[in-house]
Amino acid sequence: MPVFKLCMKIIQKNLSSMMIYVAVFLIVATLLSLNGSKVQEAGFSQEKTNIAFLSEEDSPLIDGFQAELAKTANFVEVPDETEKLQDALFFRSVSYILRIPKGFTQSFMRGEDVRIEKTTVPNSVSNAYLDLNINQYFNTAALYVKTVPGITQEDLVRHLKADMESNTPVAMKADARQDTDNGFSANYFNYLAYALSSVLVLGISAIMLVFNDRDLSRRNFCSPQSAGKINFQFILANLVFTVVCWAVMVGFCFLFDHRNMMTRNTVYLVLNSFVFTLSMSSISFLIGNLLKNRGAISAVCNVVTLGPCFISGVFVPQEFLNSTVLKIASFTPTYWYVKANNQISSLASFSFSSLSETYTAMLIEAGFAVAFFAVSMVVGKKKRMSS
Amino acid sequence: MIIRVNNLVKRYGDLVALDHLSLEVKEGEIFGLLGPNGSGKTTVINCILSLLKYDKGEIEIFDQPMAPDAYDIKRDIGIIMQNVAVFEELTVYENIDYFCGLYVPDKAKRKKLVEDAIDFVGLNDFRKFYPKKLSGGLLRRLNIACGIAHRPKLIILDEPTVAVDPQSRNNILEGIVRLNREGATIVYTSHYMEEVEQICTRIMILDKGRMIADGSKEELKAMITLGEKITVETFSLREEQLSALKKLPNIVSAEYRDHLLVVKSGKGQNNLEAILDFLKRNQITFGKIYSELPTLNDVFLEITGKQLRD
DSSP states (O other), X not given: OHHHHHHHHHHHHTHHHHXXXXXXXXXXXXXXXXXXOOOOOOOOOXXXXXXXXXXXXXXXXXXXXXXXXXXXXXXXXXXXXXXXXXXXXXXXXXXXXXXXOTTHHHHHHTTOOOOOEEEEOTTOHHHHHHHHHHHHHHHHHHHHHHHSTTOOHHHHHHHHHHHHHOOOOOOOOOSOOOOSOOHHHHHHHHHHHHHHHHHHHHXXXXXXXXXXXXXXXXHHHTSSSOHHHHHHHHHHHHHHHHHHHHHHHHHHHHHHOGGGTTSHHHHHHHHHHHHHHHHHHHHHHHHHHHOOOTHHHXXXXXXXXXXXXXXXXXXXXXXXXXXXXXXHHTTSHHHHHHXXXXXXXXXXXXXXXXHHHHHHHHHHHHHHHHHHHHHHHHHHHHHHHHO | OOEEEEEEEEEETTEEEEEEEEEEEOTTOEEEEEOOTTSSHHHHHHHHTXXXXXXXXXXXXXXXXXOTTOHHHHTTEEEEOSSOOOOTTSOHHHHHHHHHHTTOOOHHHHHHHHHHHHHHHTOGXXXXXXXXXXXXXXXXXXXXXXXXTTOOSEEEEESTTTTOOHHHHHHXXXXXXHHHHTTOEEEEEESOHHHHHHXXXXXXXXXXXXXEEEEOHHHHHHTSSEEEEEEEEXXXXXXXXXXXXXXXXXXXXXXXXXXXXXXXXXXXXXXXXXXXXXHXXXXXXXXXXXXXXXXXXXXXXXXXXXXXXX
16 A cells, blocks of 8 residues: 555654644643633522612611612722722722712602612623612602501511512523533534644645645556555545544543543534544645645645634634624534534533534534535546646 | 557647657667657657557557556556656655555565665665755656666656756666666657767657657768768968868868868768868868767758757
């Protein structure tokens, strides 16, 4: 099998540049995956907001309100000076300053329209929640004042306390709960797209470039080896290289995260990565057929692998990407690979219906593999005919 | 017969690259295909090797029709292309081993053949070198080693000495003669007439895809009227003396330029003596004097009216 051995030697010669990609990938994937483990939602618990509570009057209503507010807020002591209050907001020691103006209680008990002064940090979710609580308290109180004429502040506070104690329990509704943490493998397999595609493009296009050399292909043609034999050995070598690359990359994941590797999620992640490997090897075939010199390999490799990785959600989650970018990315197998990975890692049940989207993404990846392979065959044939 | 080409026609659009060309190469010959650039030498070789489809004609090698899938024939052919065809990723040894491996699957047998080929081209000190590290001459030698390692019966060399230094050129030419002595039939194409003259036992001169002469170098030179070219260095030759010289018997032409008198004489003996006698009689002083026999360039010039390197 001289052609097969030759292909292996060409790969060996280019191994150092491929190893750079693998090493960088392993370091980055390990670091990022360890930091980026997915938090699984298992229940609901109330969070408390830090607020500065400034009241210019004392009354049973205000005391009752403060006691109720204490359930959803931490009171932070801040001197009532403009500069210090501004500092407290700026340094986030409080995110909400609430001021009860003088005469508030009297006006409220008379049923007048009253307002509380508030100063908050912008775009805070917890502040919005606090607003809801305050409005709920005083709206309920206003209802009592309106419907029970002559109600005392003490009675009002007592009624409000009883009303506010009736909570709505929150329970997480889910079909099932994942027993394992797929965070590492999900991130690892997403990052794998970059390193795997880079190594495949570097290796396969290096082989293609050598065999597409006009003088060498003519020289091979003069030998007693049939074109079929040469092509068989050539394709076999490329397949072996592809599978070995895939196995090594997946193998590292087993090494780092062996405890979670026997889950069905990981099996599907591995399957998805194999389909993606096939599509990337087809693209590498095409690149190898289009390239004319060795110097262009690494430049093209970076453009062809890094570009799709950036727009397909390998480095930045797909949820954060613009819809136009994702639409463009959907013309690359990387997008479907990452999409399938994200779906697989969040799967808790493995029925056909829950896997259907994943299968669709994998089929699209396989479609890319077939399409690129067909195009590369046509380009290769045209090239041979012209030489 | 090792090669028989009959009535071969190859066209590139309107251009006729080979025009009803026929040739035969017998066993044990060093057959030279000589012609200027673009005369059709490489096209003939490509057709013989089935690298090119041709429009008309028949090609037989080892008395069997040659075809792209004639693998039994290809097994006994060694080819050394005009452009060096080696793998930059492989060392000298690995390159020869690869090309030999295309013909000889047996590893042990191949090892011996590869060693012999390295010895033959004198690349022993460079066996672990990558092609990038080799000079042009060494690279050509590697190219030859890759083509001959499997000990073929027929070796086709297409301009193997292009852009090679004189030392490597001599080395290559000596090697070709040695291969022939060891039993290989050689087809050698070149536009360097000196090389062809030096090593070939039979020569075919091509021009514009047509054979214009065929035979041994002696036979080719016998085809032309020129017998000898005599050059005399002299500083005092008058016009009437030159005219008188031209009238001497057996003189084809005489020119005097830059203190050099060049006299071309026809076939026959005592041409030099007759000219020396003329110079003495006319008291023409002269310095160096030398005589040259006609070259293949003279043959080409007389047949086509142009120089081989035009």
